[in-house]
Amino acid sequence: xxxxxxxxxxRDIARALSAIVGIPDYENYLRLARxxxxxxxxxxxxxxxxxxxxRYDRPGSRCC
Amino acid sequence: xxxxxxxxxxxWILVAMLGAASFAWLALSRGEPVxxxxxxxxxxxxxxxxxxxxxxxxxxRIFALDAERPTPAxxxxxxxxxxxxxxxxxxxxHFAAIAGPGPLVGPTLAAQFGFLPSALWIIxxxxxxxxxxxxxxxxxxxxxxxxxxxxxxxxxIGTVAGFTALVAVLGIMVVLIxxxxxxxxxxxxxxxxxxxxxxxxxxxxxxxGVYLRWLRPGRVLExxxxxxxxxxxxxxxxxxxxxxxxxxxxxxxSRQTLALLIIGYGFAASVLPVWMLLAPRxxxxxxxxxxxxxxxxxxxxxVLPPLQMPAITRFVDGSxxxxxxxxxxxxxxxxxxxxxxxxxxxxxxxxTPKLLEHETDARAVGYGAMLMESMVAVMALIAACVLTPGVxxxxxxxxxxxxxxxxxxxxxxxxWGFTLDPEQMRLLARQVGESSLLSRTGGAPSLAVGxxxxxxxALSGGGAMALWYHFAIMFEALFILTTxxxxxxxxxxxxxxxxxxxxxxxxxxxxxPAVLLSSAIFVAxxxxxxxxxxxxxxxxxxxxxxxFGISNQLLAAVALCVxxxxxxxMNRARYAWVTLVPLGWLAVVTLTAGWQKIASxxxxxxxxxxxxxxxxxxxxxxxxxxxxxxxxxxRLIFNDRLDAGVAAFxxxxxxxxxxxxxxxxxxxxxxxxxxxxxxxxxxxxxxxAAVAGD
Numbered sequence: 240x241x242x243x244x245x246x247x248x249x250r251d252i253a254r255a256l257s258a259i260v261g262i263p264d265y266e267n268y269l270r271l272a273r274x275x276x277x278x279x280x281x282x283x284x285x286x287x288x289x290x291x292x293x294r295y296d297r298p299g300s301r302c303c
Numbered sequence: 304x305x306x307x308x309x310x311x312x313x314x315w316i317l318v319a320m321l322g323a324a325s326f327a328w329l330a331l332s333r334g335e336p337v338x339x340x341x342x343x344x345x346x347x348x349x350x351x352x353x354x355x356x357x358x359x360x361x362x363x364r365i366f367a368l369d370a371e372r373p374t375p376a377x378x379x380x381x382x383x384x385x386x387x388x389x390x391x392x393x394x395x396x397h398f399a400a401i402a403g404p405g406p407l408v409g410p411t412l413a414a415q416f417g418f419l420p421s422a423l424w425i426i427x428x429x430x431x432x433x434x435x436x437x438x439x440x441x442x443x444x445x446x447x448x449x450x451x452x453x454x455x456x457x458x459x460i461g462t463v464a465g466f467t468a469l470v471a472v473l474g475i476m477v478v479l480i481x482x483x484x485x486x487x488x489x490x491x492x493x494x495x496x497x498x499x500x501x502x503x504x505x506x507x508x509x510x511x512g513v514y515l516r517w518l519r520p521g522r523v524l525e526x527x528x529x530x531x532x533x534x535x536x537x538x539x540x541x542x543x544x545x546x547x548x549x550x551x552x553x554x555x556x557s558r559q560t561l562a563l564l565i566i567g568y569g570f571a572a573s574v575l576p577v578w579m580l581l582a583p584r585x586x587x588x589x590x591x592x593x594x595x596x597x598x599x600x601x602x603x604x605x606v607l608p609p610l611q612m613p614a615i616t617r618f619v620d621g622s623x624x625x626x627x628x629x630x631x632x633x634x635x636x637x638x639x640x641x642x643x644x645x646x647x648x649x650x651x652x653x654x655t656p657k658l659l660e661h662e663t664d665a666r667a668v669g670y671g672a673m674l675m676e677s678m679v680a681v682m683a684l685i686a687a688c689v690l691t692p693g694v695x696x697x698x699x700x701x702x703x704x705x706x707x708x709x710x711x712x713x714x715x716x717x718x719w720g721f722t723l724d725p726e727q728m729r730l731l732a733r734q735v736g737e738s739s740l741l742s743r744t745g746g747a748p749s750l751a752v753g754x755x756x757x758x759x760x761a762l763s764g765g766g767a768m769a770l771w772y773h774f775a776i777m778f779e780a781l782f783i784l785t786t787x788x789x790x791x792x793x794x795x796x797x798x799x800x801x802x803x804x805x806x807x808x809x810x811x812x813x814x815x816p817a818v819l820l821s822s823a824i825f826v827a828x829x830x831x832x833x834x835x836x837x838x839x840x841x842x843x844x845x846x847x848x849x850x851f852g853i854s855n856q857l858l859a860a861v862a863l864c865v866x867x868x869x870x871x872x873m874n875r876a877r878y879a880w881v882t883l884v885p886l887g888w889l890a891v892v893t894l895t896a897g898w899q900k901i902a903s904x905x906x907x908x909x910x911x912x913x914x915x916x917x918x919x920x921x922x923x924x925x926x927x928x929x930x931x932x933x934x935x936x937x938r939l940i941f942n943d944r945l946d947a948g949v950a951a952f953x954x955x956x957x958x959x960x961x962x963x964x965x966x967x968x969x970x971x972x973x974x975x976x977x978x979x980x981x982x983x984x985x986x987x988x989x990x991x992a993a994v995a996g997d
Contacts, residue, residue, distance in 0.1 A: 253524055255389075255392055255395075256524065256590075257523060257524060258388060258389075258392045258395075258396065259392055259395035259396050259399055259589075259593075260396075260399060260523070260585075260586050260589040260590065261396060261399075261400075261589075261654070262521075262523045262586070263383070264382075264386065265521065267382055267386065268382030268383065269382075270382075271380065271381070271382040272382065283520065283521060284520055284521075287520060287521050288578070289383070290383065291577050291578055291582055292577065293383070293384070294577070294582070295577050295581060295582075295789055295792050295793070296792075296793070296796050296812075
């Protein structure tokens with residue numbers, strides 16, 4: 240069996256690209272929330288909305 | 304062991320010698336065009352040596368970065384702001400955030416001095432200034448839970464410095480947005496193809512927004528892929544309109560109309576919810592940006608074009624047609640992004656420090672990503688210098704100096720000592736699908752012609768040139784408009800934050816009247832400068848780009864003051880020269896440039912002298928050039944005085960920050976004040992494992 244090198248997997252590339260343009264990672268948030276047994280875990284939609292608002296309210300998000 | 308050290312030393316000596324030889328070749332070239340390969344080699348060798356030795360020195364001697372010391376991402380991990388992330392992904396993220404249109408526009412404008420002054424400043428400036436600033440601020444912020452630059456200025460230097468930094472950022476946003484919008488106006492004037500393509504990016508972004516909100520929430524990669532396909536269609540739609548005699552006149556717009564449209568767009572974009580327009584446009588432009596930077600690099604490496612521009616032109620004496628002023632100080636403020644950009648300090652103290660998994664990653668991310676942005680600036684410089692000087696000046700000089708026909712332009716260019724064939728200019732315009740390429744000041748069009756030249760000779764025959772040209776225009780306009788949207792929004796929040804001290808309801812971010820009012824005020828602020836730039840007989844870029852450069856370097860001075868204070872308070876004062884040297888240089892450059900822009904007796908350079916010459920013309924009963932009525936001349940005079948006021952404001956801010964910092968340094972160094980660090984302490988016994996387990 241040929242093993243695909245880790246870097247070449249489409250899913251990983253997609254994840255890396257998303258992280259580079261600053262798309263929040265819901266799976267990671269969920270994993271962490273479950274690990275810590277948080278009471279109020281956001282749904283995917285709530286999480287995306289909350290992150291989007293946070294992204295554009297400070298001058299550190301974009302440059303000249 | 305000894306052998307491998309010897310080998311490594313030999314390799315590094317060879318790299319350094321190769322870099323030095325390339326610089327020498329560039330500097331000694333006279334007459335014959337030099338290959339861009341020399342410029343690339345000089346840059347790459349310098350970056351390699353600077354990264355290997357200087358950034359290591361800063362990492363180990365000053366900060367003593369320690370991979371074991373838990374970063375904010377580890378200690379405060381919450382899956383939202385604080386997320387430990389792989390070093391190369393943080394690198395990509397940081398690079399995508401710092402690289403905007405700045406490193407493309409500045410070097411293109413500064414090419415009027417020849418390629419050598421710009422190349423030297425980009426390469427030396429980044430190694431000793433820009434990359435140092437980004438790295439030091441990133442490391443300092445990482446040790447302070449990812450605090451912002453303004454907060455660090457307040458904590459480390461004092462309240463006055465913190466407040467000055469805040470007001471300075473607001474001022475910079477206004478100037479930045481107006482000058483970038485002016486670049487877009489210059490690129491789209493009387494260009495139905497460009498106008499239609501850019502206008503179509505708005506519905507494309509809206510469509511992506513709807514897709515992401517309702518159809519497939521959160522699937523950004525899918526939406527961006529659709530967006531990219533639609534952008535290509537928009538490019539062809541633009542050509543269709545431009546070639547259609549019935550439709551083309553509707554989209555052939557004047558500078559004034561375009562400016563008003565952009566102002567209206569900016570207002571709408573800042574009051575709409577972010578998911579609708581801003582976020583999808585932001586994702587799209589990030590992908591297009593990364594793609595184009597890679598494509599430009601490949602294009603340059605494959606073609607290795609000769610640089611047609613001389614190493615140094617006669618315009619170093621200050622008589623340049625694109626912007627007035629001598630090579631010192633104006634080359635050093637015209638190119639900010641690419642060598643030293645204060646704006647980066649906001650990003651290095653924003654999202655990035657909250658993502659670093661190991662403290663030691665700050666070296667590759669802070670110093671390394673800035674070297675990469677510098678490389679983008681070098682590529683933009685190459686793209687501008689592959690044009691023959693005649694064509695370059697015809698595209699970039701304002702109409703007041705050039706005239707409006709290719710023949711007039713040819714004789715103007717001949718007076719400046721270069722040659723331009725009017726027929727060649729017509730042919731070039733036809734090849735890129737435009738009616739004229741004259742006086743499209745601002746960098747975007749000459750970069751687009753340069754890129755079209757590179758890509759069409761690398762990838763296919765001459766027929767594709769028009770598509771490549773408009774692709775390049777679209778790509779620059781795309782991320783200029785993203786900066787405009789995001790900047791207007793942030794500016795609105797900052798205004799609301801300041802204004803709530805005066806009138807409390809003004810600060811409510813979700814109260815619609817306050818949102819509309821604050822947006823309107825902020826848009827009016829940059830809109831005024833944009834409209835002034837559009838009406839300016841000297842072309843607008845001449846007055847606005849230097850103001851932007853001064854303000855950006857002012858912010859760099861703030862960042863370097865914070866950096867120096869941090870270094871002194873870490874008891875590393877003997878290494879404070881690392882930030883003091885670039886700080887001293889920037890202080891000299893910004894204050895000299897600011898003073899000359901205000902007080903130079905040359906009306907082309909000094910704002911007040913220009914206002915005086917207008918007033919004298921009016922007093923003697925003549926209408927000055929560029930004004931059709933006395934009222935209009937009055938407005939020009941007012942604008943000159945306003946610009947002088949803005950320059951003075953930035954100069955005062957530099958002096959305030961410098962003196963507040965110097966006072967703090969003296970107190971600490973003389974032992975009058977304890978060197979109290981605001982770093983999060985790192986007790987030696989707390990290991991990464993212990994933190995992760997709690």
